[in-house]
Amino acid sequence: MEFITGNYMLKDIQALRFFAILFVVFLHLPIILPNNHTYNELRNFTNTDSGVELFFVIAGYFLSLTLDKSSNHINSTPDKIVYLIKIYIKKIKRLSPPVYFWIAIPMLFSLITKNSELWLPYNLMMEKFFASFVWLRNFEEIGTEGNFGYMWALSLEMQFFIIYPLVYLTFGRKKTIITSVVICVFMMFYRPGGGPAWMFRFDPLLYGTLLYYIVSSIDLTKLSLQEINLSPLKKSAIGLMMIISLAVVPQALIHLWTFRFSAAAMISTVCVFLAVMNTGFFTSFPSILNKIVSYIGGRSFSLFCCHIPVWFIIFQLTHGHNISDSSRIVLQILSMFIATELTYQILEKPFIKKK
Template sequence: MGKQKQLLKRYIPGLDGLRAISVLAVIAYHFNLKWAKGGLLGVEVFFVLSGYLITDQLLWELKTQRKISFLHFWIRRIRRLLPAMVSMLLVVALGLILIDPSRMQTLRGDFLSSVFYVNNWYLIFHQVSYFESFGSPSPIGHLWSLSIEEQFYVVWPLLLFFLVRLLGRRGRLAVFILSGAAVSAIAMALLYEPGTDPSRVYYGTDTRAFAILIGAALAVVWPSWRLTDRISSGARLLLDLLGAVAMLILFIMMNRTNEYDSSLYPVGFLFLSVVTAVIIAVLVHPASQLGSILAAKPLRWIGKRSYSLYIWHYPVIILSSPAANVGEPGFVDILLQLTLIFMLSALSYRFVEEPIRRGRSWWTRSKELNKSTL
């Protein structure tokens, strides 16, 4: 049991590197940078990664404890995600009330639906486009993706527990999960109408679930706690070769794809999800050299703060950009906005995310530090 616990706590820094690349791509996309037309694909990477990590964690708990502590899992998720997002929402709401109260009134539904993690369906119901903005865009329009992930966190532990008991073998479980992913991917392909605004299929939990489920299926057949670095040199080479090719494909898609690409919704997102799964499979393997490359200290720093960077970047960009600015912003503007984004994200991570996740307030930590210096 001691050895198993040690494996469970194995930190995989390469995944932080992947998070960093993904969140930087999303930020570049929202800056309208020409070389990051497909930066929105970073969200898809996060979906696959979430599906893998959560399923990997739940399966480990089932293996070692023969059960899943649902309440404990949901409390951890709430403490990890909700406080930082609510802090951002309060700051944005206060700013709008002081600067533009009428705009705050029109965004009340956006705020409320975001707190309860149903923002994506709220946007679908009200036919709000993610890509075509009529008037000033919502500074919290990016929170739809967090709603999808939280909906997954609520349902998946219960469903996974039931499926494990029903299907037993890992092979059967993986096939069943991939079948669900296929249904979701087919739904995206059928609901997408070429030449029209793709926001419905872009926002939908039903049409985006395949990415999370592909990550979940990978966790079933490739659990991080079963992997060992005792493999042949040929296998190591093949592992990193696959990872390098998959990373190259990811970069090419982020550079050349755009939100209206005719191939993106029928097959593009699905293809990217598979590519991301390959990258994750390589990064979580202890023998991976690619994992060591993506574990570079700057990437780790950004990756650990990727959640804060994601929730803060969009309101900063929207609220600090001229309303008429629809093109690529100037270098100085980007530099100033990036500075503010990183400052707010670092503060959120330091004083909100980490203390609450670890169950300690920032002032408690300050007292402990003061005592240690006496």
């Protein structure tokens, strides 16, 4: 769920990143809000796990954009190899600093505090650290799940970013598109692996790549809904309706376990399509709200990496102290945003390619 590739940036895409990370953080709130009645009631008709699909569709879209714009002049095998290596190095440099830092923190706390109930046994935490370090966390998580399993998504994305460009440059655009369509249709009805298959749902990334090919083949200036006289209120209502659908529809399809992931990917694809038309469906809120949405959306990767470790750090630091649950929760939320900003400024921003 890396959140930007290259210089192509749209405000609506940043807004979608805001909603995606909001979904992910909401999904993880039981860590700090155990047995909360209001939260449980909301979860009865929503499933914000679909925020991952939204992140993946965005990532797939920008990967296709990069490949399509940069690889047309590459013909010889040596040039393809060099190009692939450059893509991999750029991706690793972009993701690694925040990821490696925030997988090291739980490992260090596990080693120092020996609080196995909070941080897991140090040998298991070490196993998770190295699995994350080599981008195989989704494979490791199948056998030993833990509170820090959220890193599976970044491992899956890295695996996709390694395999997809290789397939694209080897077999060409047409065969890659056909194969992607076949895989997406197949995964509507069957997902290999049974129960753990939810950690291998790479089809939303394929939906994102296919969306780019569709968008690049049409004239957005003619299709653009800017020609339709929609007020900011109506645009916001449509945008929020799509976001709400992304939370509600997969939950309504809970008994169609395989297809609900595809449904989330489809809704996410529509959201990204509306966003790349740059018509303001996700940025027509009042100015102050747009600034908040853009600010958090721009830091969504850092927030994703740090939110759970920070919550556990506060658990560790407040253990044994006379502090109320409400005060601890406030401290965890504040610390999460402070850590997000520091992570963004120190570990993420320096590695974002400037235009």
